[in-house]
Amino acid sequence: MTIIELIKQPWPWYVAGPIIGLMVPVLLIFGNKTFGISSSLRHICAACIPSKISFFQYDWKKEIWNLFFVFGVFLGGIVTAMYFKDDQAIVVNPSLVSELSGYGITGINGLVPEQLFAWSEVLTPRGLIMMVFGGFLVGFGTRYAGGCTSGHAIMGLSNLQLPSLIATISFMVGGFIMANLILPFILSL
């Protein structure tokens, strides 16, 4: 097996997790930056639509490293699609597969269900809620909480910050409630 073939296979958690964790010291040592991604959304607002809102009145150019980072993440997606794409279909827990088929989601391949995240779905009630309202909650919620999975769950917990533990528990509780109690209704639309 060549190295490229090895890279193309899905990576186990014990390879990916430690590499993600290493982002914390790498950013600190290379530039005194704390790992966090959702702030990039704030910097985009500050740069493009500050609208005299005090929350967006700051020198976003000083935080431009964060925008370089997320542009890198975007490029990482392109590079993976071009060179390291896996031809095998994703392996999903059978009980999730059968649950999703009950909502008409049968084509399980790729990263996101094509039947849910298709351009033809954007203006359907289900698509609007999943893509537009879901995205809105990601942006609104992360800023309200002061960080996301990277800033709170990984950076904050690594620095033993109690507020980050509270935030991380809230993320998980919110996710459990949505996935188990609310999403079945949305997916049935």
Next chain:
Amino acid sequence: MSNNIKDTNTDFEVRSLDAMCVNDEQVNTPAWHNVKYLIFGLLFGIVLIKAEVVSWYRIQEMFRLQSFHMFGVIGSAVAVGALSVFLIKKLKIKTINGEEIILPEKTFNKGQIYGGLLFGFGWAMTGACPGPLFAQLGYGATTIAVTILAAIVGTWVYGKFRDQLPH
């Protein structure tokens, strides 16, 4: 513009809600040095995709306790991150520019609970937190552009109504 900077710099309480904005590097580095962050981001994006962290299905499995994968990824990331931060503090490791490494303390406010729950809802719906959204778009899930735009709008609406929200 300089006025604005002065104004925001006196408002540390507001800025400290956002770790990103209190952690300024003191050394002036040329703008092209930011390319290193692009490279780190690129590597991070590749890891996110290859470990299927950006997969909607993996997030659904996590919130249904149907797979250990995501718990393993986040748990081992925190373990490595915590060990690194411990060593940086213990050995007083400096940045490559010889600066002391600053680790901002976060202060508790109720936003971490309310905002955290709302983000949790969004995470389970879109199957992605902010980092994976950018990786998914790059990987070719073009509709995610709509989700990213909605997330920017969500951030803006938070900024707009920030003073009226309980913190």
